[in-house]
Amino acid sequence: MKILIIEDETELAQDMVKYLTNEQFRCEWVSDHKSAMEKIYAYSYDCILLDLMLPGGDGLSILKELKDHNKLDGVIIISAKNSTEDKIRGLKLGADDYLAKPFHLAELAARIESVIRRKQFDNNNIITQNELSIDIYAKTLAVHGLPTSLTKKEFDLLLFFIGNKNRVLSKGALAEHLSGDFADMFDNHDFVYAHVKNLKKKLRESDYGGYIKTMYGTGYKWEI
């Protein structure tokens, strides 16, 4: 799958490319308005990461161009502005999601997964991974075909892990994903342990492949 990163901050763009690129994703990166326009006319992408403040023009005009030409690329706005007006305008213009800088790369990856899933499986909302079968809309999980009940947060965690396969997820990233923007109001994220522990326990009881690994000192990893 192809991702286009439109971001003028070179270092940040390179980090995103590094993090996101794997056997599943291929990333392309442009840093200004003009080359972004050229790219979107020439190719189509599964997901476009769009910075709103670009040299040579407003990022929102790129979004408008995409929608005017009925391009189906998923768009996630990544902005340093973090203003509600921008967010609302972007979503009204047809962006699929909005992520304010600074963000965890894991959060970005999970959002991309979610956007692509929504775009591609309009009718099929089941993610399957070996013995796991996840219904995104019904928010249910079946392991080996047998339903396993999860709390809302455990389900969110599971999706977050699946969206970040084989990557180490820090406690902070997990807390931020679960509590949203306000996680950094607190210094103690011990509840993350509890949720992960419960999720692990439930999955283990259903005899899953033991994908969740604890990485000493840094966090967790969904290893497959």
Added chain:
Amino acid sequence: MTKLLDRPLKAFTIYSLVILLISIPVYVFVVDQIWVSELDENNWLTLEHTKKRLTSRAFTADDLEKINQIWGELQPGVSITKMDEPKLLQDSVYEVVRPNEYDSDDGEDRFRGLKSHLLINGESYQITIETNVEEADETLLAVAVVTFFFFVILIIGFILLNRRIAADSWRPFYQILSSLQSFDLTKDSVLHLPKTDIQEFQQLTQSLEQLVNKNISTYQQQKSFIENASHELQTPIALLKSKLDLLIQKKGLTPEIAQILSSIEAPLSRLTRINKNLLLLAKVENHQYTDQASLSVNQLIGSSLVLFEDYIYDKNLSVEHASEATLSVISNSFLLETLIHNLLSNAIRHTAVKGKVIIRLEGKTLIIANSGTHPLDEKQLFERFSALSNEKVSSGLGLAIIKEISKKYNWQVGYRFENGYHTLSVIF
């Protein structure tokens, strides 16, 4: 405190009172002098007339006796008395006070008299002419009454004139005063001062405008500085965060390095928070949240509690949430959400493990209380970076943001410490 215009009024009043008081004896003296000199002249005329008539006709001593008797009965002001020694004395003027024979209530009357001598038929006669003169104390009373009457008129005039002057020429001054009183550096970008054609006021207006404009521009610069600074900080913070995310992906991290990496997260997240809050403060000050909607406070509290449930559970806090009232307020959704999030997270953070948080909505007042040990300084509490606590996670801006948002919508924020609870209240 006296009003500016009352001060000269007082001085004028005292001055005119003194002058009028001095004028009373002066008037009395002058009037008395005029009276006396006029009566003396009148007496003299009567005397001359009487003398002439008496000498031109040859009256006998008996005639004179008779005339005097008739005069004495009809016109007691003039009398002729025969002198024993036949010599001519100088004319003399005298004053005499006698009781009033017709009106005993009137007390005494003052008379001005003229005494002269005359030779008729070789006999010496004395003629006295007396005229009733106004008594000095009666003059004094009359003058005093009239003076007092004019004094009252004068004071009424002063007050009315003072008002006219105040309304007229001092109007710009009071307009300037009210403009200054209603001016708020954090809200207004221009100071509107009235135009005036009075030189002093124009100078005052100009100086004030210069002073205020300088302040406004300094304030604007400071505000945009904070906004720009935190904007500029966003990118490096974002980079730090993404670098850290990449770094923990590396294989073969030693436990020691892993520990260091994970301990970077907390300060980084605090940095993010401070920066976000500074930006938020600057934006609230710059009136960048203009969208408004009617929002349910109850609903927001409910969703915030869900958001924070993990933290509440972690600290084993008991939350008492009793909302008797339902309350909707019209405000920006992000700001109201931020206010409630900050109030709640503040209460949760500052409560000791197993403590208690009370959330109550009474009428238009939202009360959030949490158990604590000693009262905090209310003055400093809402200041930026006031550092009342030394905990590492606080941005030091949470309550400042609450204050700023409340200020924007004129909500009242208060802090009390009672019965072992820190109690923050917002009256919407």
